[in-house]
Amino acid sequence: MIALHDIKSPKPEDFPSELEGLRMTKQRREILSVILSKRDHPTANDVFLRAQKRMPTISLATVYNCLEALVSHGIVRQVNFERESSRYCPNLNDHCHFQDESTGQIHDVTFKKGVNLADFLELPQGTEISHLEISLKGRIGSS
Amino acid sequence: MIALHDIKSPKPEDFPSELEGLRMTKQRREILSVILSKRDHPTANDVFLRAQKRMPTISLATVYNCLEALVSHGIVRQVNFERESSRYCPNLNDHCHFQDESTGQIHDVTFKKGVNLADFLELPQGTEISHLEISLKGRIGSS
DNA sequence: AGGGGAAATTGGAATTATTCTAATTTGGAG
DNA sequence: CTCCAAATTAGAATAATTCCAATTTCCCCT
Ligand SMILES: [Mn+2]
Ligand SMILES: [Mn+2]
Ligand SMILES: [Zn+2]
Ligand SMILES: [Zn+2]
Numbered sequence: 437m438i439a440l441h442d443i444k445s446p447k448p449e450d451f452p453s454e455l456e457g458l459r460m461t462k463q464r465r466e467i468l469s470v471i472l473s474k475r476d477h478p479t480a481n482d483v484f485l486r487a488q489k490r491m492p493t494i495s496l497a498t499v500y501n502c503l504e505a506l507v508s509h510g511i512v513r514q515v516n517f518e519r520e521s522s523r524y525c526p527n528l529n530d531h532c533h534f535q536d537e538s539t540g541q542i543h544d545v546t547f548k549k550g551v552n553l554a555d556f557l558e559l560p561q562g563t564e565i566s567h568l569e570i571s572l573k574g575r576i577g578s579s
Numbered sequence: 580m581i582a583l584h585d586i587k588s589p590k591p592e593d594f595p596s597e598l599e600g601l602r603m604t605k606q607r608r609e610i611l612s613v614i615l616s617k618r619d620h621p622t623a624n625d626v627f628l629r630a631q632k633r634m635p636t637i638s639l640a641t642v643y644n645c646l647e648a649l650v651s652h653g654i655v656r657q658v659n660f661e662r663e664s665s666r667y668c669p670n671l672n673d674h675c676h677f678q679d680e681s682t683g684q685i686h687d688v689t690f691k692k693g694v695n696l697a698d699f700l701e702l703p704q705g706t707e708i709s710h711l712e713i714s715l716k717g718r719i720g721s722s
Numbered sequence: 723a724g725g726g727g728a729a730a731t732t733g734g735a736a737t738t739a740t741t742c743t744a745a746t747t748t749g750g751a752g
Numbered sequence: 753c754t755c756c757a758a759a760t761t762a763g764a765a766t767a768a769t770t771c772c773a774a775t776t777t778c779c780c781c782t
Contacts, residue, residue, distance in 0.1 A: 562720035
């Protein structure tokens with residue numbers, strides 16, 4: 437089973453016309469391909485700028501609309517660092533984010549295998565988590 | 580050693596005129612007392628509304644200024660959930676936050692003792708974390 | 723193939739949390 | 753008491769995101 441985000445350099449044409457019950461319009465396809473084609477974590481505006489290269493008439497409102505559609509259908513993840521603008525991530529595996537304060541770059545951080553949340557947190561019993569976000573900031577030492 | 584946030588119903592007068600190197604003006608005192616006097620996680624505007632009761636001339640800009648001063652001096656914590664407005668927390672112990680989606684209430688969640696981040700995350704070696712935020716959303720089952 | 727209609731896109735305006743600015747006030751040091 | 757840096761204030765500015773109303777797209781039906 438090969439996940440969408442494993443595809444190397446996807447062209448918009450590579451996507452079916454419907455995905456996870458979401459109609460794949462050409463704008464949505466373009467935006468998805470922008471997000472999948474570079475493993476960084478672009479903001480909506482970054483996505484807009486990149487999408488404009490191949491689709492000069494796309495609007496920022498559409499970028500926001502498409503991102504919201506992709507996120508709510510679980511095709512793309514939305515990532516937040518404090519009050520900064522949201523970023524978007526194609527990695528659907530369980531992971532969290534580390535922002536290197538010296539470069540601004542965001543790195544995916546996976547969980548050690550076998551661990552699960554409840555092992556770490558003193559959660560009130562009966563808690564059902566629907567959404568989890570872990571964001572780290574710091575530096576990578578030269579050692 | 581009794582921590583500030585353990586004081587029951589602190590009046591502004593209870594605070595020294597300087598704290599952690601921060602000059603305690605009457606506005607800062609008032610705002611700190613607002614935050615300490617109720618264990619919820621108010622937004623800046625909530626704080627403004629509450630502070631106005633005892634200090635009708637305080638301005639929203641001052642509330643933001645004071646919160647920023649208190650946060651940057653480590654006297655209060657700033658808490659974020661996705662794109663919602665920031666909230667402020669008097670609990671300085673290591674903890675994270677759970678928002679109950681049925682009530683909107685935010686609960687402090689502590690870490691199980693003895694665990695530490697590096698045990699959970701596949702961090703690139705040499706990583707120095709300067710800031711960490713864990714935010715959960717969900718519901719508390721009736722069981 | 724043609725037409726209807728719901729959904730998507732668009733540009734621009736609106737919203738809103740937060741920050742900035744410039745003028746005034748405050749309060750501790752000398 | 754005076755001086756001065758820092759804090760407060762009202763209001764304007766900013767910027768990310770959402771809303772709106774008009775247009776366009778395109779799927780479905782005949
Ligand atoms: Mn989410
Ligand atoms: Mn912080
Ligand atoms: Zn990611
Ligand atoms: Zn808290």
